[in-house]
Amino acid sequence: MEIRDTMLPVLGPKGGKEEIEALTQVIESGWWGKGPKVAEFEEKFAKMVGHKYAVAVTSASHGQDLVMKAMGFKGIDVINPTISFIATAMIPLWNDFTSNIVDVKADTMCIDPEDVERYKKPNSEVLIAVNQAGVPADYEGLRKVFGGFILEDTAHSCYTPGAGLGGDAAVWSFQAVKTMPCGDGGMITSNDKDLIEKCREMTWFGVSSTWSRSQGASGKPGYAWDYQVDLVGYKYYMIDIMAAICLEQMKKLPEHLEFRRHVQERYKNELHPIIQRPPYSDTVQYYCAKVPKEHRDKLIDYLGHKKIHTSVHFKPLHLYTPLLQNRDYPVADKEWVKLISLPVHNRMEESDIDYVIYWVNKYFEENIG
Numbered sequence: 001m002e003i004r005d006t007m008l009p010v011l012g013p014k015g016g017k018e019e020i021e022a023l024t025q026v027i028e029s030g031w032w033g034k035g036p037k038v039a040e041f042e043e044k045f046a047k048m049v050g051h052k053y054a055v056a057v058t059s060a061s062h063g064q065d066l067v068m069k070a071m072g073f074k075g076i077d078v079i080n081p082t083i084s085f086i087a088t089a090m091i092p093l094w095n096d097f098t099s100n101i102v103d104v105k106a107d108t109m110c111i112d113p114e115d116v117e118r119y120k121k122p123n124s125e126v127l128i129a130v131n132q133a134g135v136p137a138d139y140e141g142l143r144k145v146f147g148g149f150i151l152e153d154t155a156h157s158c159y160t161p162g163a164g165l166g167g168d169a170a171v172w173s174f175q176a177v178k179t180m181p182c183g184d185g186g187m188i189t190s191n192d193k194d195l196i197e198k199c200r201e202m203t204w205f206g207v208s209s210t211w212s213r214s215q216g217a218s219g220k221p222g223y224a225w226d227y228q229v230d231l232v233g234y235k236y237y238m239i240d241i242m243a244a245i246c247l248e249q250m251k252k253l254p255e256h257l258e259f260r261r262h263v264q265e266r267y268k269n270e271l272h273p274i275i276q277r278p279p280y281s282d283t284v285q286y287y288c289a290k291v292p293k294e295h296r297d298k299l300i301d302y303l304g305h306k307k308i309h310t311s312v313h314f315k316p317l318h319l320y321t322p323l324l325q326n327r328d329y330p331v332a333d334k335e336w337v338k339l340i341s342l343p344v345h346n347r348m349e350e351s352d353i354d355y356v357i358y359w360v361n362k363y364f365e366e367n368i369g
Contacts, residue, residue: 001358003306008355010309011177011286014256014346015245022244029240034204037240041247042187048250049164049172051189053196056238057203060155060173060186061087066236067151067169067188068095068126070198077121079146080128081111081137082316082332088128088153089317100124101318103329108132108279109288109339112331113141119327125149129167131157133313134179134283139166156285159253164189174246177345179260179283180253182245185238198231206233256346260284263344263353270357272364276338286313290338299340299363306359311341 026037038056046054057063068078068091078092079100089099102115109132116127127146129137130153142150152167154160158180164170169190174182188199201208206229249256264284268277276290291299300310316332318325343356 001355001362004355005307007307007309008343008352009345009347010311010341010343012345012347013176013181015249018248018251019245022248023241026240026244032241033239034237035240037243037247038238041238041243041250044247044250045172045187046189048159049170049189050162051164051170052191053193054187054189055196055200055203056243057186057188057199057236058238059175059184060153060171061091062234062236063171063186063188064088064091064128064151064153065094066199066202066234067171067195068092068097069234070195070202071126071149073097073125075123076125077123078126078128079111079116079120079124080317081130081132082318082329083109083132083314083336084128084130084153084317085155085314086317086320088130089320089323092126093322097126099317099323101323101325103331104132104335105138106331106335108135108137109335110135110137111142113138113145116142117145120146126151128153130155131160131163133278133286133288134160134163134281135279136160136163136166142166157283159257160282168192169195174242174249179256179285180246180249182242182249185242185246202231202233203237204233204235205229206231257283259346259348260344263287263348266353266357267342267344270361272361274364274368275360284344286311286341287344288313288339288341290335291340293337295364295367296338296340298367299360302363303359308343308356308359310343312336312339313341314339 042054042056077098077100080088081104082101083104092099102119103112105112111129125148128151134156150167152170154163154170155173157163172187174185207227278288303310316336317323
């Protein structure tokens with residue numbers, strides 16, 4: 001098979017005329033900030049995921065930060081899994097909390113309840129559970145060993161049926177390479193009305209939204225310029241430009257997920273038998289295969305020369321300097337060196353899937369027979 005001219009990305013968004021038309025409508029409306037599109041998106045998204053309340057934010061990272069601030073925690077210990085993006089463990093540090101990083105289960109690469117029980121502390125009040133690559137963490141097991149606040153990191157789970165309902169609140173991501181992208185953005189969902197309303201108030205310095213006041217929410221006629229600020233807030237609100245894209249992406253989500261699962265199925269059935277397939281994922285945010293560790297980096301280089309971009313999701317958090325922990329991580333240390341993420345996204349064509357399968361298999365045919 002001939003080597004392609006351009007790099008095949010490992011991840012990537014897919015939009016079209018619908019998103020362009022939606023953006024045009026927002027631009028022509030004269031309301032570009034937080035307004036009616038954000039309100040519509042919050043309502044429809046909460047309904048989709050099965051929560052009563054939602055507030056849209058600038059990113060999933062800001063969503064996690066906002067939940068911790070809204071809960072009013074002080075000086076606590078936050079438990080999180082070592083297989084995750086760096087944000088999961090950095091956000092507690094933003095709030096002067098400690099990041100208590102624990103090991104994962106080998107099959108799902110999600111947080112291990114047994115390690116949570118082993119390393120939880122008297123001041124461990126929050127646990128961040130990541131649904132790695134869209135595969136749900138063991139929430140039943142976590143509830144048995146942890147009685148504090150569980151924040152479900154659903155950045156990879158939009159939308160896995162039941163995702164977001166395992167914790168006390170969930171935070172979702174619409175970053176550019178996620179399954180429902182808008183460029184960047186996030187959503188906090190929960191059945192806790194007080195939590196969501198406090199988060200909503202904190203998304204713009206504690207000020208009620210200009211849109212709501214312009215629509216008479218203050219009870220005064222016309223635009224109400226005056227407002228009261230009762231708490232410390234931040235600038236974490238989503239704007240209508242982003243929400244307009246998300247609303248169009250939400251309509252396309254079933255079709256997009258169907259294709260991603262198709263890629264997953266083809267990889268499962270057609271890749272070389274030495275490759276360990278990941279557990280089934282409804283979203284296939286990443287296709288995190290495992291190969292013998294002595295071949296992982298060589299395969300990444302080989303595929304790079306064939307114009308196939310791959311990645312690793314993720315390097316363990318406990319290996320980063322600000323997050324070093326004085327303990328062992330037998331599962332993560334053994335498994336992460338095998339991880340390789342193969343391309344899976346909605347810009348791919350069938351010929352792209354053929355191309356990845358051919359060159360991955362070709363590598364192992366040449367190197368192990």
